[in-house]
């Protein structure tokens with residue numbers, strides 16, 4: 001693994017926080033961190049290692065705490081930290097599929113890391129050989145979003161496993177939407193895939209986008225580098241407590257309802273004149289090919305419904321990405337689409 005890590009990170013003397021050395025009992029006065037001594041519920045620095053939260057996450061996800069990183073800026077934080085661990089700015093590069101989630105490219109640009117994009121096949125399947133062909137000795141990370149945003153499809157695990165086994169570098173699989181998919185998760189492959197990082201987020205199925213919390217799962221060795229590179233207090237104590245309180249259980253009811261609604265919408269969309277195709281989805285949104293995306297987008301906006309126009313993305317001409325909402329919101333969207341006259 002060391003050969004993939006930037007030299008400055010390998011040599012880094014990590015910041016040691018005031019709270020690292022004396023966690024636990026028997027302390028009568030914390031006079032080490034220049035905090036206010038007056039208890040208002042937030043006057044103390046949070047646990048930089050998020051021990052309690054990781055313990056809960058570990059039980060939920062079936063992954064040991066040493067294999068978990070929790071980011072306080074969602075899984076977007078994990079994307080940025082991964083770039084800073086593995087990619088030497090101006091020298092190394094990363095490879096992503098296209099179309100896909102926009103943050104990989106922006107985060108790479110901010111870190112001055114070249115991004116190489118490989119077009120998906122026309123049916124949105126994974127072009128494994130083309131992705132490997134796009135790599136060279138300086139490629140450190142391949143980004144695979146599965147289920148993919150905005151196309152909605154999950155890639156077969158066999159394809160991702162093949163990619164990981166043939167690539168000399170890190171494969172990051174972003175599973176932000178895995179809770180909505182029946183096609184399985186790469187999490188099970190972690191123990192025997194040392195170059196794998198799996199991203200999950202609390203923002204989608206878990207219903208906590210406002211809290212800003214995401215997870216990365218990888219070998220304890222890789223997570224050790226995440227811990228060195230992240231800002232020490234990257235998640236507030238209030239958010240840690242709130243997450244522990246809220247993640248008592250997976251929100252299965254909502255996930256099932258969203259999947260039912262997605263299937264219902266897929267069926268209903270088929271019969272609407274301005275809809276050419278609703279791509280089958282493993283996520284909580286639908287990519288829909290329409291006759292005139294700009295006009296239909298405006299028609300929805302004028303009626304108070306905001307969707308995402310993805311027409312300017314590769315392979316996505318004349319498409320809208322529609323998030324599955326409440327039954328009422330979905331019915332209203334369907335009815336507005338029915339009412340659109342070409």
Ligand SMILES: *Cc1c(COP(=O)(O)O)cnc(C)c1O
Pocket residue numbers: 073074075076077101145149174176200201202203204209212213214
């Ligand atoms: C929404 C989304 C995320 C989540 O980002 P957070 O920063 O955790 O809110 C990550 N990846 C993809 C592909 C997404 O669509």
